[in-house]
Amino acid sequence: MAGGEIERLIQLLAKLPGLGPRSARRAALYLLKRQEAALVPLLRAMGDAAAHVRTCSVCGNLDTADPCSICSDGKRDATLVCVVEDVADLWAMERAGVFRGRYHVLGGVLSALDGVGPEDLAIPALVRRVVEQEVKEVVLATGVTVDGQTTAHYIADRLAGTGVAVSGLAHGVPVGGELDYLDDGTIAAALRARHPL
């Protein structure tokens, strides 16, 4: 078929989330046919990222600086910390552009099935951070899944003695959502949390 270099490139591209063997071949061809326009710039961007991007030692975000640009931004409220599962969730929160506090990335959720315990996540670091720094409120923004909510309850329990206020994101009908397309659980949650108009 082709040289071992091409095969190896396809194999590694196929490991990226969202790419299978067929789309990895297409991606490899795209790169090989556009060396100057696509392959070299991507090579450079990946090299820069490998050289400069690191995990923030305070919150777990990925950035070129440590502490990251959010943790070192004096205009952001250091007493308000939003707990997210993953850096992708932090990015989603930042895209919404409404949260002016700081973050704490857990690196996953508790899972008895997968053998993920509190020590495997950044939960002890969160408790330390809450105790040592003057955090006033922790917003738990883990996913609305069984494991995500278990993790949120566990964290709320761990923080119970520290005096910090613990809150969670509201559940309800998504903006732009239609009832007809919503699952029963979401409708039930929205009804329970109904508010006077």
Added chain:
Amino acid sequence: MAGGEIERLIQLLAKLPGLGPRSARRAALYLLKRQEAALVPLLRAMGDAAAHVRTCSVCGNLDTADPCSICSDGKRDATLVCVVEDVADLWAMERAGVFRGRYHVLGGVLSALDGVGPEDLAIPALVRRVVEQEVKEVVLATGVTVDGQTTAHYIADRLAGTGVAVSGLAHGVPVGGELDYLDDGTIAAALRARHPL
């Protein structure tokens, strides 16, 4: 959100076929969180590909050698040439593992709408190759689309005076295909090309 390096990596990944902005973010996170296991090997594979992979000057295949491993394989029939639109089609043909001749990659199809003429494709090179080397049969394996078939007819016309035999792939019911799921054109083609059992 994150450093400019991460943004740039996401933007470049989003240009790969099969990846959109959201999957490019997931792919970037995958790479950044697994620097040693994923980013560095991919970086190395892309660097090797950029340094070594080139277009075969005979057939247009991509390989680390020029002429490519197919063109320089003495066991493959040099008098039988299969004409394909793209390197991806050559790879698909090789995966089938039944063609023992050599290839000629056109680099596209004729298209009046997109302004692609014979000189933009490797058609003059194919005619030269047929005349200068002792090619006995050309198999036209362009796609069964309007442009693909137009291109095949044009090439057959151009080769008419050279004495080479010109053939095309058979059209019909795909292996594993069910009539109920087939389009009318394919059923009509399969009926026209019916054969005694």
